[in-house]
Amino acid sequence: MASLRVLVGCKRVIDYAVKIRVRPDALGVVTDGVKHSMNPFDENAIEEAVRMKQKKVVKEIVVVSCGPTQSQETIRTALAMGADRGIHVEVPKGTEENLQPLAIAKIFAKLVEKEKPDVVILGKQAIDDDSNQTTQLLAGLLEWPQGTMASVVEHSDGKLKITREIDGGLEDISVNLPAVISADLRLNEPRYATLPNIMKAKKKKIEKMSPEDLGVDVTPRLKVLKVVDPPVRAAGDKVPDVATLMSKLKERGHI
Amino acid sequence: MLRYAVRRLATPALARNASTLLLVEHDGVAVNAATLNTVTAAGKIGGPVHALVAGDSCAAVAEEAAKIPGIEKVIVAEGSALKGNLAEAVTDAVLAVQAANSYSHILANGTVSGKNILPRVGAKLDVAPISDIIGIESEDTFHRTIYAGNAIQTVQSSDAVKLVTVRGTSFDAAPAEGGSAATEAFDIGGVANDKSEFLESKLSKSDRPELASAGIVISGGRGLKNGENFEMLYNLADKMGAAVGASRAAVDAGYVPSDLQVGQTGKMVAPDLYIAVGISGAIQHLAGMKDSKTIVAINKDPEAPIFQVSDYGLVDDLFKAVPEMITSLD
Numbered sequence: 279m280a281s282l283r284v285l286v287g288c289k290r291v292i293d294y295a296v297k298i299r300v301r302p303d304a305l306g307v308v309t310d311g312v313k314h315s316m317n318p319f320d321e322n323a324i325e326e327a328v329r330m331k332q333k334k335v336v337k338e339i340v341v342v343s344c345g346p347t348q349s350q351e352t353i354r355t356a357l358a359m360g361a362d363r364g365i366h367v368e369v370p371k372g373t374e375e376n377l378q379p380l381a382i383a384k385i386f387a388k389l390v391e392k393e394k395p396d397v398v399i400l401g402k403q404a405i406d407d408d409s410n411q412t413t414q415l416l417a418g419l420l421e422w423p424q425g426t427m428a429s430v431v432e433h434s435d436g437k438l439k440i441t442r443e444i445d446g447g448l449e450d451i452s453v454n455l456p457a458v459i460s461a462d463l464r465l466n467e468p469r470y471a472t473l474p475n476i477m478k479a480k481k482k483k484i485e486k487m488s489p490e491d492l493g494v495d496v497t498p499r500l501k502v503l504k505v506v507d508p509p510v511r512a513a514g515d516k517v518p519d520v521a522t523l524m525s526k527l528k529e530r531g532h533i
Numbered sequence: 534m535l536r537y538a539v540r541r542l543a544t545p546a547l548a549r550n551a552s553t554l555l556l557v558e559h560d561g562v563a564v565n566a567a568t569l570n571t572v573t574a575a576g577k578i579g580g581p582v583h584a585l586v587a588g589d590s591c592a593a594v595a596e597e598a599a600k601i602p603g604i605e606k607v608i609v610a611e612g613s614a615l616k617g618n619l620a621e622a623v624t625d626a627v628l629a630v631q632a633a634n635s636y637s638h639i640l641a642n643g644t645v646s647g648k649n650i651l652p653r654v655g656a657k658l659d660v661a662p663i664s665d666i667i668g669i670e671s672e673d674t675f676h677r678t679i680y681a682g683n684a685i686q687t688v689q690s691s692d693a694v695k696l697v698t699v700r701g702t703s704f705d706a707a708p709a710e711g712g713s714a715a716t717e718a719f720d721i722g723g724v725a726n727d728k729s730e731f732l733e734s735k736l737s738k739s740d741r742p743e744l745a746s747a748g749i750v751i752s753g754g755r756g757l758k759n760g761e762n763f764e765m766l767y768n769l770a771d772k773m774g775a776a777v778g779a780s781r782a783a784v785d786a787g788y789v790p791s792d793l794q795v796g797q798t799g800k801m802v803a804p805d806l807y808i809a810v811g812i813s814g815a816i817q818h819l820a821g822m823k824d825s826k827t828i829v830a831i832n833k834d835p836e837a838p839i840f841q842v843s844d845y846g847l848v849d850d851l852f853k854a855v856p857e858m859i860t861s862l863d
Binding site for chain 1: 560619621624644645648649650651652654656659660661662663664665674677679682683684685686687688689691692727728729730731732733734735737749773781784785790791797798806816823827828835840841842845846848849858861862
């Protein structure tokens with residue numbers, strides 16, 4: 279059977295259901311005391327790696343997270359889902375919001391040199407930054423082929439056949455290994471870590487290092503000048519029936 | 534001397550040395566509508582705009598691109614290696630053109646296609662790309678949304694080349710006619726790709742307006758209960774000349790294909806009229822449509838969050854209301 283090794287990335291982000299608040303200094307968003315979880319797309323990435331391992335296509339899953347001490351919780355979740363060991367690239371608390379996609383991609387490129395995986399799977403985008411770049415950046419740095427917005431991944435003979443969700447529908451491509459993939463939400467349905475697996479995960483190894491240990495300069499390239507609330511959209515009126523709705527739309531010139 | 538210096542300072546440095554390479558999105562037959570919005574964005578940066586048409590069959594697209602006002606030159610990079618718009622090959626074509634002409638800005642649509650390609654270019658140029666801009670403050674400072682559109686970020690790049698993907702709904706579309714740019718072939722003989730292969734595309738075929746640029750969008754959510762019930766929305770859409778969209782829940786449940794998804798991780802739309810049918814209004818869905826001019830919501834739950842952003846809210850059973858709407862338009 280194939281014996282691929284997979285490197286998967288995960289990011290600790292503000293939970294998707296939380297209503298965020300802009301900080302009074304207008305340079306970011308309030309994160310203290312706010313619920314954080316694993317980026318939803320990264321759950322799909324880890325789930326895909328675990329399924330490939332269950333199918334005996336993959337023999338080892340290494341999960342990586344870049345962030346403050348609390349990122350270890352995110353790594354533990356991935357380990358509980360089925361990853362084998364973790365790497366925590368730690369940055370001082372409070373500086374994690376300065377970690378931008380290009381720096382992350384460079385960190386991953388160094389880890390790829392070290393770990394020599396056959397596949398790297400990342401989430402399509404982080405729901406805080408919404409950039410959708412890291413996979414593409416990493417693939418470019420490594421000069422590996424990329425399969426972004428993946429909703430189906432099949433392995434055979436040193437290649438991956440990937441179905442991508444594109445603007446007009448779907449497209450199928452084939453990439454030679456080694457390759458970088460970004461997981462879209464419909465790639466799979468991520469499992470919940472069971473209690474026995476959470477307990478087992480405590481024994482799995484997490485290696486710690488800093489960006490400096492990898493020789494990567496994570497100074498942000500993009501300077502955030504300001505973060506503000508979007509224009510507020512006030513709620514309008516309720517209309518009692520379809521007839522009223524249609525006449526309002528006619529008034530506004532829509533019909 | 535002093536007066537001259539003051540006048541120089543008073544003139545914005547914008548555009549003095551700016552020049553933009555704009556990656557035209559196309560399918561070998563026509564220019565993608567979102568490219569017209571990106572042309573407008575390029576115009577705001579200032580300086581000449583050169584449109585790059587890369588692909589294995591470019592002639593018709595290049596001709597169309599040359600007619601867009603605001604484009605000074607169309608650069609055609611044609612070759613079989615560029616079949617299927619694979620990022621590995623298109624990136625190399627962009628890099629070759631950039632190496633030859635040293636643009637200060639490289640722009641692409643904030644679509645799946647543009648987002649797939651531009652960051653890969655960024656890696657090779659060692660530049661931090663800026664995703665999905667909604668505004669341009671100056672040639673190095675841009676606005677974009679974060680946290681599903683719940684905050685707006687102003688970022689400044691100090692990179693020598695600015696790589697930017699543009700959210701189409703935030704810029705007016707340039708006219709499709711009126712320009713007459715020169716067309717120039719660019720030799721990408723050196724571009725080859727043995728790492729990936731395009732197999733096939735399964736595109737949704739429709740006579741309806743394209744979702745991302747339609748003036749009216751009617752979207753269905755989990756409340757529709759199944760794919761057959763979407764037929765009702767298609768009928769209403771046909772009466773109104775509208776496109777049909779969907780919430781993530783409806784796509785996940787298999788009611789409609791994925792390219793209908795409106796939201797943070799799907800399409801961003803900003804039509805004149807957005808009608809949300811059976812959609813609760815999760816933050817992630819609102820991210821994709823809250824810039825619509827008029828929002829109508831139809832939902833039987835009066836507490837649905839969608840009513841917090843709708844201009845007109847109808848608390849009703851959609852299976853009663855939508856047929857009534859269709860009848861009223863007969």
